[in-house]
Amino acid sequence: MKKTKRSLWARGKSKIQNSLGIHLIADFWFGKNIENPKELEKFLILAAKKSGNIPLKFSYHKFNPHGLTGVLLLAESHITFHSWPEFGYLAIDIFSCGKKAKPEKALAYLKKILKPKKIEVKIFKRGKLK
Amino acid sequence: MKKTKRSLWARGKSKIQNSLGIHLIADFWFGKNIENPKELEKFLILAAKKSGNIPLKFSYHKFNPHGLTGVLLLAESHITFHSWPEFGYLAIDIFSCGKKAKPEKALAYLKKILKPKKIEVKIFKRGKLK
Numbered sequence: 292m293k294k295t296k297r298s299l300w301a302r303g304k305s306k307i308q309n310s311l312g313i314h315l316i317a318d319f320w321f322g323k324n325i326e327n328p329k330e331l332e333k334f335l336i337l338a339a340k341k342s343g344n345i346p347l348k349f350s351y352h353k354f355n356p357h358g359l360t361g362v363l364l365l366a367e368s369h370i371t372f373h374s375w376p377e378f379g380y381l382a383i384d385i386f387s388c389g390k391k392a393k394p395e396k397a398l399a400y401l402k403k404i405l406k407p408k409k410i411e412v413k414i415f416k417r418g419k420l421k
Numbered sequence: 422m423k424k425t426k427r428s429l430w431a432r433g434k435s436k437i438q439n440s441l442g443i444h445l446i447a448d449f450w451f452g453k454n455i456e457n458p459k460e461l462e463k464f465l466i467l468a469a470k471k472s473g474n475i476p477l478k479f480s481y482h483k484f485n486p487h488g489l490t491g492v493l494l495l496a497e498s499h500i501t502f503h504s505w506p507e508f509g510y511l512a513i514d515i516f517s518c519g520k521k522a523k524p525e526k527a528l529a530y531l532k533k534i535l536k537p538k539k540i541e542v543k544i545f546k547r548g549k550l551k
Contacts, residue, residue: 316547369490418508
């Protein structure tokens, strides 16, 4: 199969991190702007750009009377968000495989802008290569 | 803030699982149909329905010459997929918060239909309630 820039990158990067991607899973509690899809779209696009990712498509659904579910697809995978305003909860996932991508920078930006009072983060390697 | 069906459900369910959602993270290796977005859309919608989830929106991007990134937004959160055909790799995430949702059934269906030769799965609670 033809080698692409992405696969050549992954082969190169795998020598360092031994995986195709990094996945950050974050639970934000009692932050701001978790119910405004237009604001979240803006913040997620900025978070992606600040972390070296390329935003592709934004898609969301707003529940009645409150709650959001949505995604910003990236050239390097995704940032998803799901909000439960009645619990002050926002689930954020940042899955990134870009050569220059630093998903922790996207997370740092979202923490700064959404100001959660409590946050729980897990980090995983995805697609571990031998 | 007004209690919704979703929040009333979450309060009820939290007594059992003590969290708002369940997140399955799966790395599929050397499976079938990982490069056909129309087939994947069909399989993901079926996986959602078989696991008690409600599909909302499907969105994807196809890389040139190969590789996919995409999502099926659910009323109960999401199923995302990212494929690296050159590595035989498909990253699948199933994040589900529905009362009747059983994300493990979606995963079982996708394993059956995509037939990965190797699979690694992690399971997490998201939005842990006190």
